[in-house]
Amino acid sequence: MQTGLLHLHNFLRWIILVLLVISILKAYSGWKSKKTFVPADKKIWLFTMISGHLTLLLGLYQVGFGRFGIFVTNLPEGTRVMKDKFFRFFWVEHPLGMIVAILLITFGHRMAKKAVADEVKYKKAFWYFLIALILILASIPWPFREIVGRPWFPGMA
Numbered sequence: 001m002q003t004g005l006l007h008l009h010n011f012l013r014w015i016i017l018v019l020l021v022i023s024i025l026k027a028y029s030g031w032k033s034k035k036t037f038v039p040a041d042k043k044i045w046l047f048t049m050i051s052g053h054l055t056l057l058l059g060l061y062q063v064g065f066g067r068f069g070i071f072v073t074n075l076p077e078g079t080r081v082m083k084d085k086f087f088r089f090f091w092v093e094h095p096l097g098m099i100v101a102i103l104l105i106t107f108g109h110r111m112a113k114k115a116v117a118d119e120v121k122y123k124k125a126f127w128y129f130l131i132a133l134i135l136i137l138a139s140i141p142w143p144f145r146e147i148v149g150r151p152w153f154p155g156m157a
């Protein structure tokens with residue numbers, strides 16, 4: 001169960017990345033080509049947001065009660081969270097970066113409901129999603145990252 005939840009959290013990264021890239025491309029072309037906003041745009045933004053919220057929920061569980069959860073870990077004597085690269089990443093940098101990114105995705109999705117010109121919806125959503133993507137790419141524990149690196153796919157070595 002514990003491992004399954006972590007694997008789901010790992011896997012959802014790819015869903016988010018794919019949906020986010022599609023959302024960004026669609027928002028950009030809508031903005032630049034002055035398209036009319038259609039329900040399909042709203043739907044893809046909604047799916048992007050839902051996968052973000054789901055990953056957030058699973059992440060909150062991990063950071064609280066996962067293998068290195070804040071409430072279940074006794075730090076070795078003398079460890080300082082902000083001085084320890086591993087704990088600083090998984091307790092601070094990764095959660096903070098991702099929470100801000102998911103907030104931005106939520107703001108982007110909200111543009112679908114705003115009573116503003118279609119061009120404005122597309123433009124603002126584009127920027128929210130783009131900044132979210134950059135934050136997510138910067139906060140993922142990619143396998144090539146030292147100390148905090150994790151597998152490309154759930155359960156890979």
Ligand code: HEM
Nearest residue numbers: 046049050051052053054055056057058060106107109110
């Ligand atoms: C820690 C967990 C979560 C938090 C803090 C959270 C927060 C929020 C907030 C603030 C909104 C309102 C967004 C807006 O008004 O633009 C929202 C909407 C929504 N969330 Fe979450 N959420 C969480 C988990 C989830 C999960 C697990 C799912 C589903 C898998 C989910 C699906 C949705 C959906 C479908 C909406 C409504 C979208 C709409 O039609 O406007 N959320 N959530």
Ligand code: HEM
Nearest residue numbers: 010013055056059060062063066067068090095098099150
């Ligand atoms: C877009 C959002 C997010 C993405 C793409 C993401 C991605 C990942 C990935 C790929 C891993 C490695 C999993 C593995 O070892 O197989 C991971 C681990 C982790 N994530 Fe996230 N994450 C996100 C949001 C969050 C949030 C919001 C939190 C906390 C509030 C969080 C907390 C954690 C923790 C604590 C771990 C380490 C768990 C362990 O190794 O036992 N994540 N995340």
